[in-house]
Amino acid sequence: MTDDLLARHRAVLPSWMPLYYAEPIELVSGSGRRVTDAQGRSYLDFFGGVLTNMIGYDIPEIREAVERQLATGVVHTSTLYLIRQQVELAEKIAQRSGIPDARVFFTNSGTEANEAALLVATNHRRSHQILAVRNSYHGRSYAAMGVTGNRNWSASGLNPLQVAWLHSGDRVRGLLARLSADEQVDAAVEDLREVLATQTAGDVAALIAEPIQGVGGFVHPPDGLFAGWKKVLDEHGILFIADEVQTGWGRTGEHFWGYQAHGVTPDLLTFAKGIGNGFALAGVVGRAEVLESVPAISFSTFGGNPISTAAGNAVLDYLIAHDLQANAARVGAILADGLRAAVGGLDCVAEVRGKGLMLGVEFVRPGGSEPDPALTNRVFEAARDGGLLTGKGGLHGNVLRMGPPLTLTEEEAREGLAILVDAIRSAAGVAA
Numbered sequence: 131m132t133d134d135l136l137a138r139h140r141a142v143l144p145s146w147m148p149l150y151y152a153e154p155i156e157l158v159s160g161s162g163r164r165v166t167d168a169q170g171r172s173y174l175d176f177f178g179g180v181l182t183n184m185i186g187y188d189i190p191e192i193r194e195a196v197e198r199q200l201a202t203g204v205v206h207t208s209t210l211y212l213i214r215q216q217v218e219l220a221e222k223i224a225q226r227s228g229i230p231d232a233r234v235f236f237t238n239s240g241t242e243a244n245e246a247a248l249l250v251a252t253n254h255r256r257s258h259q260i261l262a263v264r265n266s267y268h269g270r271s272y273a274a275m276g277v278t279g280n281r282n283w284s285a286s287g288l289n290p291l292q293v294a295w296l297h298s299g300d301r302v303r304g305l306l307a308r309l310s311a312d313e314q315v316d317a318a319v320e321d322l323r324e325v326l327a328t329q330t331a332g333d334v335a336a337l338i339a340e341p342i343q344g345v346g347g348f349v350h351p352p353d354g355l356f357a358g359w360k361k362v363l364d365e366h367g368i369l370f371i372a373d374e375v376q377t378g379w380g381r382t383g384e385h386f387w388g389y390q391a392h393g394v395t396p397d398l399l400t401f402a403k404g405i406g407n408g409f410a411l412a413g414v415v416g417r418a419e420v421l422e423s424v425p426a427i428s429f430s431t432f433g434g435n436p437i438s439t440a441a442g443n444a445v446l447d448y449l450i451a452h453d454l455q456a457n458a459a460r461v462g463a464i465l466a467d468g469l470r471a472a473v474g475g476l477d478c479v480a481e482v483r484g485k486g487l488m489l490g491v492e493f494v495r496p497g498g499s500e501p502d503p504a505l506t507n508r509v510f511e512a513a514r515d516g517g518l519l520t521g522k523g524g525l526h527g528n529v530l531r532m533g534p535p536l537t538l539t540e541e542e543a544r545e546g547l548a549i550l551v552d553a554i555r556s557a558a559g560v561a562a
């Protein structure tokens with residue numbers, strides 16, 4: 131019984147690890163884009179375990195690749211030995227990264243990937259000064275929390291880095307919100323120059339940024355802003371780290387990586403979540419000159435292990451063979467256009483935003499920009515009642531987040547859209 135499991139969960143797991151829904155659910159099986167809970171209720175999944183079940187559930191090609199590895203009897207060897215699957219996946223990621231002469235280091239989580247990126251950047255530049263973006267989320271280690279610009283996710287003020295903060299691309303509130311896209315880019319670049327001149331000792335190691343802020347509620351800057359920033363960074367030799375943990379692998383539809391919307395190439399790129407389709411797989415890819423900046427032995431016991439990298443190879447091969455980036459663009463447009471047409475004009479909806487299959491709806495009190503997390507929660511619960519799983523996010527908890535598997539079909543997109551629109555209208559008290 132889920133009730134019993136909930137009590138047992140609460141008795142042994144920490145309360146700061148939240149559970150979704152007033153009545154939390156246990157997902158016991160899944161197939162394609164659908165999951166079933168312990169009560170036998172089926173849901174269309176528009177959140178994919180936080181954008182991690184990127185291909186969907188129970189995909190034969192991925193299951194079989196993992197089963198083949200299991201059948202060898204080798205689940206783990208440590209990276210002290212050659213691992214064929216690790217080398218093959220590194221070759222593919224290096225080639226796809228867009229980064230010249232790339233090296234790849236595998237980790238188990240996005241946090242560790244960012245930690246590794248920050249390690250090599252600070253060593254390479256011999257500086258612990260970092261530029262980060264307000265409203266960001268980069269993970270739960272001290273350095274990753276240190277570059278996280280969201281109070282709700284910053285559990286400690288201890289920080290191994292010295293961080294200066296840049297404006298996010300927030301279009302609803304904040305100093306740059308009311309500017310046009312071009313004005314916003316100019317203002318953000320001017321702000322970067324001012325931050326460098328006033329809040330740093332000049333020799334900054336790196337800027338770390340998410341192309342679309344995941345936890346931050348899918349806030350993103352106008353295309354090209356990173357290019358404006360990069361021009362200034364290059365004047366100082368400052369490295370650029372793209373955190374592609376949520377935006378990578380074609381999810382944005384228009385590009386394979388989120389950074390490509392800006393016409394720049396990062397020095398380091400971090401990935402996690404979707405590449406393992408549920409298996410613990412993450413890492414950092416970067417220019418050899420930068421990634422080699424580790425003047426001691428550094429290794430991860432489980433990073434790049436045969437099971438995770440077998441899954442990763444199968445995921446990447448599947449993604450490319452089925453051109454899921456194009457699917458994300460096509461099916462994402464159905465969702466985005468449908469949401470904009472049906473609810474974009476409601477006075478409780480501040481913005482429908484995002485790209486491809488990474489879409490958010492921000493809810494506010496009518497007539498202004500005051501966040502409405504209570505309404506967001508009602509929509510969230512109503513969607514679940516209607517048979518659709520979604521996510522929540524944003525600095526104020528007032529953004530509904532959709533990040534379905536990239537295999538989502540047009541039919542499923544329309545089905546989910548209808549549930550979403552009903553949920554929003556009923557929670558907002560708007561007649562159908």
Ligand SMILES: Cc1ncc(COP(=O)(O)O)c(C=O)c1O
Pocket residue numbers: 180238239240241242244267268269270340344345373374375376402403412
């Ligand atoms: C953009 C981004 N970076 C890093 C992380 C941390 O990844 P992990 O939870 O695998 O440590 C997350 C997790 O949500 C994320 O969204």
